[in-house]
Amino acid sequence: MPSPMALNPPSRSPSIFKKKKSFSQLSSMTTAASYLSAVHQADTRARSHDNSSVSSTPALSLSSSVTASSEDTVLNEDDENNCLAYPFTPPTSEQVFTTVHTEFGHCANEAYRCVSKHDYSKPVQEHAIEEPPYYILLTTYISYLILLCFGHMRDFFGKRFTKSYFTHLMPHNGYAPLNSDFDSFYTRRLKRRMDDCFSQPVTGVAGRTIVILDRYSTDNNHTQIFTGSKTRALNISSYNYLGFAQARGGCADAVEESIRRYGVSTCGTRLESGSSELHASAEALVARFIGMEDALISSMGFATNSTFIPALVGKGSLVISDELNHASIRVGVRHSHAQVRMFKHNDMASLECLLREVISQGQPKTHRPWKKILVIVEGLYSMEGTLVNLPRIVELKQKYKFFLFVDEAHSIGALGPHGRGVTDYFNIPPRSIDVLMGTFTKSFGAAGGYIAGPKILIDALRLRGHSGSYAEAMTPPVLTQVVSSMVSIMGVAPSSQSTKSSLILSPASSIVTLKDSAEELPGMAPPSMLPTWMNLHPALADGSEARMRIRRLAFNSRYLHQGLKKLGFITYGHPFSPIVPLLVFNPGKMSMFSRMMRSRSTPIVVVVVAYPATPLVTSRVRFCVSAAHTKEDIDMVLRACDEVGGILDLKHGVGERWGIDEVCKRAVELVHSV
């Protein structure tokens, strides 16, 4: 259902595309005036209103003086929703923000920061699952039963009376049905009922806020019709952990320069003349960032697993995989012809038991010893928000001599005091792990993935992995986004320390010999590692902005997590995880939750996930917190959850409960309490 405020036709203003000047020039001139006037208005609003509730703040009417400015980057053409467009607390004259508030929220309060780091005085948290009351489980099963019965009834009658809808499910004209009605039953009869909550098309930047294209359906979600209007909503769904999804700022400027210099493609595979100098320098930088000897880059995150795992293991090898590992890992293992065994999610006892069994038994039937055993785990699990028990696995690795592959798709950038992922969080040397894999889609606001490890391994993968010979190389704009965001997390070392000559790029692989400081983590990036044309903003270059991002993310994650708990919800996952799943159980509540959040006066878009991505009963809402969110944004989410959750009867958690106002007021205390 489109939000009521989206029904107003968007006011036309000259497109921002017409600008030829870069943003850095603009921001100092025309935007300053319009920005100040916008800020003034927000200030007046904040003063005149009792600041008890954010969502009830009346929408600010746009004064003509603001919209008249054609070069306005604070306000976009479709911004009716000013709760999201302006910071709740207006900035003072000393505070300078270089980001656009809708992409990356303004938050100057240093109290709203936190450091994500493992406290070794406490044991590693086990994966605890809080159970709902029995009646919830019962009603959930009954809901599915009713859905199944209705679905089958509709199939039964539909096949007889409305044949046109079923042609692709029935044999016709000598062709077998394209997909069996049994296989597609779940999709047709359960998922389609709530298709409006999935695959929502959006436009613009997937930053702190996102603009959704309003749509509706007149035929029970068979087709979706776009109204043509757009709605800006608070985005707590994108994997934008460090908030690098930005159309403005240092990274975007670097990408712009790189498109001008390199174009959009390198026209080929890595081994067949699609390798660019950018690949070599990005790979060297990734290796340094991760703290490994060498790294390689692949143009797609999914393909990083599915095309490089087969080069690691083969017949006679065993892969031990966490039962909740991502689909890409499963596909990769299938491609490899290796045997697979699973262990219970994040359960180290189950892993050890399995290891003892497989090593003592050897290969099935022949009882020959395994050639090698590769344990594949994820750093942070995308559906559960659980963190791998890395210290224990590394201990087990010493004893059982398996190789360890850690998929850091979600944890890289998002965890650890320096954003270096789970190894940084647990303060474990990265080189004690054999293969570290990760993606650039999430924390870096780019696309693709990497694999880091010893040079001998990476070179072999370059040549023997499927991607090198057959898959297109990563494109220059994406590479530049990776380099610029990563460098800003690392910080650039003062240029006096290392000279240009320290970087030696050999044609095929990227060997960067920096022996003295390669071991210590976190290392800063030597200026020679950056492309010569890349001029980063000082706040990016000294790493201060990224440090702020990492700390804001840690605060926001923890705040949302603890806040939801205090409000009485059942959540999963680690308190530092930026992925916060909120359990809703009943399938009907899932779609209602999504719709109610979206149709609030300040819309919030959320991700709901259910079977088959999760077990049948534990349907959930998955929040992905970002550094781009301000504390007020998290307040808003909590407030919305409190209201919606109250109506939908979702508060079944145990433990002490606080009111929403108390949670918002005592946020800092809450974050530092655990």
Added chain:
Amino acid sequence: MDSSTSVALEPLLSFLAFSLSQIESGFYRIPGSAVVARYVKSSHQNDPGRTILELILVIFAIRTLLQSRTRTDRSGKHFIRFSEKEIDELVDEWVPEPLVQPLSEWEQKDLNSVPVIAGPNGPKPKLLATGKIVTNLASFNFAGLAGNEKVKERALETLQKYGLGSCGPPGFYGTIDVHLDLERDIAEFLGTEASILYSQGFSTISSVIPAFCKRGDIIVADRSVNFAIQKGILISRSTVRWFDHNDLKSLEDTLISVEKDRKKRKGPLTRRFIITEGIFERDGEMVDLPKLVELKLKYKYRLIMDESISFGTMGRTGRGLTELYNVPASQIDMLVGSVANGLCSAGGFCAGSAIVVDHQRINGTSFVFSASMPALLATSGSEAITLLRNNPSVLLNLQDNIRAIRAVLEKTEGITLLGHRASPIIHFCLRTQQQSLSVTQSTYDHEAEERILQDIVDDSVANGVLLTRAKHLRGQEMIESRPTIRIAASAALTRKEVEKAAGVVKASVTRILSKRR
């Protein structure tokens, strides 16, 4: 004695009789129990053995239900029980192989010889190693779109509005309007109902195939299909029948024999697919599309065709083989193409009917589980389609250049040109004593040929023409193909430049081969 025992047992017996009658009456109170009892009674009367059999069945069913569902070898007959101490010893004894075998000397050389381009890639890139400008006969820049100013401008505009990353899979707010636009553009360009965009060309078809082909389905595929298709077929677990490379007679024979098999076994109607490529990546052969479509319709197969090379290069405006042969694209059930190769951007697509496309939105593994492609790459693709539509002369240039290259290389001693004469990729391999034109049948020393070809590549790079061997993963491909050098023609070069470059290649071939003799 007897009586005393019977007296002692009497209360027990009476209790048993009482409880039995209680159970009986209780059982009959359950609705429908009378039917069960009658059934058991009558079946027992007819055949007492059957009662025992059924009892065993019930017990077996209960046992199966109670058994844990996790796969474990613990109860298997091959399981050997060890004490904890023995296990510890076995763990201590076990020495795993290293995770990877280090590169051999040849592999290391191969890796070191990979060219790295400094600055933008295009018709005349600069090499990082030597700093020299070379003529590019290696990169996929068929229509000359690399470095196109209009594409760049469009990408910059998109960057300013959308940023770079999509930060999410298509299902979860990763579907950006520009993705929908490109999907619509591709569908309109080809003339299909719809299309779906994947974020990597290589992963497209290996995800499309298992989305439709399941266990028990029949796939009839060309023996020489590319690696991505092979991987897709592997994942699908379908029954595969192979036909000879680009031999439609062999295809028809296979189709007939499959049909015969089915009739003989009276099997159910299963999904049947023909999988082949438009222009084969491996050797540049082109499929006879009208004949293929005729066969597919006659035997009622669905056709999955990979147009990764032919899309954006063949036909008047680059619509691919469907345009070249004037076959409606809707006749091809799943038309897979590459945005990365044909449109010089990134990603791949599958075009087809709305049902085919929608099915993939939920079942295409690498669509569902991967982040969608960056917005600016999608708009670059859209812009490239507009350029192709508006400048048909570009592809005429491409064909001219192909002819020019072939004309020079055909006259070159010691090599054999492969593939269709209109194919934008031109493979050539060494001519051996057997004079065998077939890539698959001859006997040859693989590594020795690779070395010679690499020498040719190196020599021609030194003389200012960038070439590449067609890289294949030896030992992982289904069939071992003959080592070749692959030339990718480009419309961005003038006829003169192309002829000069082909001349350089010819000279290199002659030089290296004469050195060997």
